[in-house]
Amino acid sequence: MQIIAKPTLLVQLWESREIDFVEMMKIVVDIQQEILAIDGDMHADLEKLMLENGSHQQDLWGANVYPMKDTCDRIEFTSFINIRPSQGNRNMEVQNDGIKSLIRSVVDKLLV
Numbered sequence: 001m002q003i004i005a006k007p008t009l010l011v012q013l014w015e016s017r018e019i020d021f022v023e024m025m026k027i028v029v030d031i032q033q034e035i036l037a038i039d040g041d042m043h044a045d046l047e048k049l050m051l052e053n054g055s056h057q058q059d060l061w062g063a064n065v066y067p068m069k070d071t072c073d074r075i076e077f078t079s080f081i082n083i084r085p086s087q088g089n090r091n092m093e094v095q096n097d098g099i100k101s102l103i104r105s106v107v108d109k110l111l112v
Contacts, residue, residue: 001018001037001038001039001040001045001046001049002037002038002039003035003036003037003049003050003053004035004036004037004038004110004111005035005110006110007109007110007111007112008110008111008112009112010065010067010111010112011067013025013038013039013067013111014067017039018039019039019040019041023066023067023068024064024065024066024067024076025038025039025064025065025067026038026039026040026041026042026043026046026062026063026064026079027046027062027063027064027065027107028040028043028046028047028049028050028060028061028062028063028079028081029060029061029062029063029102029103029106029107030050030055030056030059030060030106031059031060031061031099031102031103031106032055032056032059033054033055033059034105034106034109034110035050035055035106035110036106036107036110036111037049037050038065038111043062043079043080043081044080044081046062047060047062047081058087060081061077061079061081061082061094061099061103062078062079062080062081062082063075063076063077063078063079063094063103063107064076064078064079065107065111071108074107075103075104075107077093077094077100077103078092078093078094079092080092082094
């Protein structure tokens with residue numbers, strides 16, 4: 001697991017990953033600080049890493065990134081950590097299009 005705060009080649013992260021999922025990597029994005037954590041067994045592990053490093057719970061959103069897919073199709077906005085009725089998100093997928101846009105922006109900026 002690692003936190004990414006500057007543009008990093010996604011293919012290098014994929015090739016050096018610790019968790020061997022077949023076609024995706026789990027990520028947690030801090031939409032306020034515009035950083036992300038990647039390569040955890042569970043989104044909750046990545047979330048914990050981010051919280052330990054100064055992120056705030058309300059700013060963290062889980063997703064999956066598929067390095068071998070086209071840029072427009074490589075993000076799946078689904079994670080158990082996204083279930084947050086207090087923030088208006090009542091299921092695993094991020095419901096708010098504005099939040100999805102922020103997640104995509106951070107991912108596109110950092111995973112090149």
